[in-house]
Amino acid sequence: MRNFTKDLKKNWALWTMLIPALLVTIVLAYIPMVGLILAFKNYNFGKGVFGSDFNGIDNFKFLFSSGTGWLITKNTVLYNVMNLITSQALAIVIAIFITELLHKTYKKLTQSIIFLPYFISWVIVGIFVFALFNYETGMMNNLIKSAGGEPVNLYAKPSVWPFIICAFNAWKWCGYNSVIYIAAITGVDQEIYEAAAIDGATIFQRIRHITFPCIRPTVITMLLLQVGRILRGDFEMFYQIIGTNGQLYNATDVIDTYVFRSLTSGATLGMTTAASFYQSIVCFVVIVLVNAIVKKIDEDYALF
């Protein structure tokens, strides 16, 4: 304690600078957490969040009594793992390609075009998806029909949707993510490349033995940051692409969409809070686990 007061006196300027960030965190991240108490309550509008009666863990039953809880947890994790791998791997490949390009205008142009989807909102993407795949007038079926084939109803094939969603996710994010990798690659000392070139290393050898090791810290940090949101399914993406199409729920339901749908179709606030609470707990466990694994492999890369 005394040490702390001493430190406070000595570095008061630094501590003062910390205050705004601290306040923002408290107001935006810690105070709202109090609302989680609803997960254990039977919410009553008149009595409010704190006045409502406790009802133990009844609210959590809703999630697991019908088996939906496991299904959406599984979906959430699998989707995120898949999205994480594809979007990051693609971003790295794009970053390497772009840095290896020599023609300056072409390079800028390519990068801009790849970056563009990031600015398109999911609402619009949802309309794209429908326009592409709907049975009667969709572009895909029109192409198939004009080539003499039988139209395909993708909406009746839930199993392909994970891939469609994954593809759109990668398409939307890889440009954005690649910027970070491009920055990391540009930061690598050019002399190393020159030396390697003089020693006769081919372009692949240079990528394999110089670029990859140099951007490894960036890759790991990016992965860790993404793992942090692994249970936070990108709600907007799922909601806009799937909407309220019940046919596809089993293949595409993640915790967020389930919570939202339940809230709007009859579940109580307590039940949906319970689902969110569950999501947060699993998320916390995953982060701690992944961090522990990273720490075991190489302590320097761990987040905490």
Add this chain to the structure above:
Amino acid sequence: MSNIKKAVALILAAAMVFALAACTGGGSTSGTTAADGGSTSGTTAADGGQSETTLDTSKEVEIVMYFISDRPAGQDIVDENMNKLFKEKLNCTLQVNWIPWSDYSSTYNLKLSSGEPIDLIYTAGWLGYSKLAQQGAFMALDDLWPKYAPKNYAKATDQAKQQATVDGHIYTIPTLWATYISQGPIYRTDILKGSDLEGLEIKTFDDIEKYCDYCLEKYPEILPMDIYQNGSAWDAMWARQLGYQLIGNEAGNFYFNLDEENPKVISIDEIPGIEDFLNMMKRWNEKGYFSKTCLSITDSQQCQNGKAFIRCHNIDSYQGLMIDAYNKKNGWEWAYSDFNKYAAHLPFTQDSVSVSINSKNPERALALWDLITSDQEAYDAFYYGIEGTTYKLEEDGSAVMLDPDLYSTSGMWTVRTTGLTRKTVGSPAGWDEWHEKWEEMIAKDDTQEKYSAIVIDTTGLDTEIANVTDVYNKYWTPLELALNTNGVEGGLEEFREQLKIAGADKIKEAYQKQLDEYVANLKK
């Protein structure tokens, strides 16, 4: 290093204390407001006992009202006009806030739980009125309603009052406008001119099929049936024409047979003949009456937009389509037919107005509602807007909306009051006859009407209802439209299995008990 650790620990501790303080702070405020609300209503009730005219209008107040619909472009001038009148009569102004159709499902409950001092708010069975009332969202109006809205109270029927009662208290003011169970096919007839089907009256499902076949033949580029992401309403219509009635309006899609003396609560898959119905839907799907991706279509106005010819909806939608065609002068004609085996009123809580628990001026709000629903001048200002600008009166007293883009009455159904609502020019000619016919049928045969006062208590069933609703979304909706992958038999089996897992039996049992009690009471 250890210094920093301690510092961090201290900061975290401080954050927690702060959070706790904030939490207790919040708790105490909400506690006091609730107490305040209780005391005010207590005193006013006492005041009311002393004399009839105790409403104190010396202080000007603003009444906040929430309504679900899209805000008309010309609402500002309508507001200004009606507030002049309200100010003069009750020294108050009304601020109407609109919750658009696109997000009512996500915002309606939030508005109530936000603690905002809402005075009047639209509510209805399909919005979960009785559940919200049980959860304490609305103020009990047992004393306030007769005291501050006496004219409205006098007009409301006992049946309506009974339907508005939840756990022994009245939490809402039901509509004064009789509505009927009227789901049936609404279809374009101008396209039939000159064909074999001219003058076709759709009376059976076969007629529907004939009609759609004709549409497909004549207009192959248009899918005849209006079905979008909410699923189809044909199943409910099919059940009703067999004499099955939904029970527990808001929750779970359970039916009972009106013709049975001691009806049994069943889920839709237990209605005899369900396989035939599903096979028919499958045939309709294969013939291409509706899109095979209809559950991803967001356009809920396909008929109105000329993208479909037939839909299943209530008589109000039929009137809406007729008025729309009249205003657009596009030459479209619509017809409607009623498939229901028995006639009955819809619950009067179908459209109703409640006072939020957080209301600051419930007395004035009720007085204002009384004025609007009893005084023609106030009603016109609220419902039709400004004479000469938004509407004009014909000689027989019916109203013509002058500019539907500026202002139309489409959003304010709750206020509709028998005796005050004018005939709208463009309404279908048979409109009044339908209503008369239903009244006559109800007077003659109360098979269905006698059940209209049943209010189902869903306490303790929250988990099961949420699960069953989800099963319906996931399995029934695609199955009904033959969009599932495993056929009619397989789909039914899967649906039944999932219903069981979701706890449908528990709901059925609870509903059955309440239905039995109700039937026993009827027999007394």
